[in-house]
Amino acid sequence: MLHIRNFIFKAFIFNYNCSVHFKDTSFVLEENDEIVAFLVGFVSQAYRQQAYIHFIGVHPDYRKQNAAKQLYEIFFQKVKQCGCTEVHCVTSPINKGSIAFHTKIGFQIQQGDCEVNGISVMTNYDGRGQDRVLFVKRI
């Protein structure tokens, strides 16, 4: 059975420091003590009413089972308790699945500086040539 808990340190699938410094707002989804999905997020240090989802990963065998949605929901609950009123995240304009997912769970696309296939995009957001779709959701 899938269950969520706060980040634990065996998840050596990405930068360890995320799981240390943001552990209270980062979560893993496990089955039989194996991590099948994770979400790393934090409360903005500069804008305390904002939370930001840094990244999320779901094991290919566990797609289409609401794993990401469960992680987002527990994150929304947690950062709301921290006093956040909005959650931000970004995705690549080519990641249509991610755009559809975020829109489906209530994220709005923020105004960018250009439009790609009808989607507002901020150019060079994550570095030169790294355009991003910016999402925000009020919680």
Add this chain to the structure above:
Amino acid sequence: MLHIRNFIFKAFIFNYNCSVHFKDTSFVLEENDEIVAFLVGFVSQAYRQQAYIHFIGVHPDYRKQNAAKQLYEIFFQKVKQCGCTEVHCVTSPINKGSIAFHTKIGFQIQQGDCEVNGISVMTNYDGRGQDRVLFVKRI
């Protein structure tokens, strides 16, 4: 003349969100309105007495001019004001220049789980195969 100021958003040389959410603890070093070095750091969300230096970059033409040291010092001052008593950062075991620099400015190497060329290293710290030297400095 080199001068330091808080992060501004034209520094599209890495993840923009760092410069948004961690802007009060991130700095650029400029000359003639051009960024020649930057430091991105934050106060740990989980351990408020800890600050973490996420990353730093110095333009090759501005090495050996204390650019990194200046950025570290302004960061130390800032996070001390935030109530931090220690600063953490990590580097790769092969980055001898970084190890020498951090040791020189007063960082201590934390105990890892193995030793490489006489340096204590934590294996798989930043992901599988990504061993790191862990530094801490009391401020």
